[in-house]
Amino acid sequence: MDKRTVRNIMNREKLLMDIFTAMKNTFGSSNWWPADSAFEVMVGAVLTQNTNWKNVEKAIQNLKQHNLLTPQVMLGLSQDELAGHIRPAGYYNVKAKRLQNLLRWFNDIASCSFSALDHLSIDELRAELLAVNGIGQETADSILLYAFERPSFVVDAYTRRIFHRHSLIEEDIYYEDLRDYFMDVLPHDAQLFNEYHAFIVHVAKRWCLKNKAHCETCPLRIFIE
Template sequence: MNREAVLLGYYRAMQAELGPSRWWPGDTSFEIALGAILTQNTAWANVEKAMHNLRESGLLEPGALARLNDDEVAALIRPAGAFRVKAVRVRNFLNFLHEKCDLDMDGLRGETVEGLRPALLEVSGIGPETADSILLYALGLPSFVVDAYTRRILGRHGLIPEDIGYGELRDFFMDVLPPDVALYNEYHALIVRTGKNWCAKKAGKCASCPLAVFLEEFSPLTCVGKSIIPHP
């Protein structure tokens, strides 16, 4: 069985169990991009509180937010944690938008992943996962997002080595899957939902996991098993 078939098999198993995810929450591309920055190293519930502050203040728009100083931004996004650091990252992103598209994210719509991703990665505070989240969820560009859940699930199923880098892991999907925005969007969302509900860091609930069918033997405590699928 080839890697494409393996990955699509995992996708269909999660989709059948969990149904549609309807990610990423946000009414505008800027709101989605901002959420991707604020969610770094914090729970989404905290991000929602910060976004609520911005929404209630009429600041979920790049021009309005850009008029604030960093201390004012920090106070509003405080619930998201590391608020002073994230205020600077938000400022850096706003500066990028100002230079790139005059603070109008619709001006990025004609860009490609190959052209825009390197530019985003040059923005201080935007790493690969955040950049790919902005590309995929905010701009509808086919850039697969991988995260700790992706690494944990595939690693425990014996599909990837433990020390695989972000780029390699992203390519593990993008090298064989079609560049389909809807597929990438839903696949990442399903991985996160499966990881949160079944594949916790310390103890996996393997017996009831949607992906249990892909394991021949497993331990309820570690979720480490022997994959019935040959390593691609």
């Protein structure tokens, strides 16, 4: 690796950590993902596809109220029964099928035990999740980070929006390249990745809106070129 490459890596690491510090100074600790168990996180990661978190919370509450939020019980439900309980999350028939695919994988590979997968490397576990029909890159990384507590950086539309507006990435950057933009230089620490992603979501929802950016009060305003 030549000196210029090393210098670029060091510069990017410093920039990304400075951005993280600016957000942390504004928000403190995020304590995200809101859930009572790792399994609830796994379910929520599927339910949050193409919907907002408030709808996911309603669906999760439905499952809890009917004592269904365990892998063993959910495995016993038909697709129609499961779809009925998660209706508030939208696309409930599709998501019920995806949840069933994930549950069958979890049961087949680990008898629904998170610790039974501790022997797998993060890359091996990620490949396993991506092989499940209906589990895409963002969902897989969310499950890895928030349910398995593995250091896999989650990127989403908010990440793309904020970092493109700061002229740090191309708008049409591929998911894996955007993920590598962080993972190639940041310490592989699950807590750091957890907080970083949560802060990005907070900034995007409060300042870096889809149709309008409120840069004058944003904690990242100092990073605008």
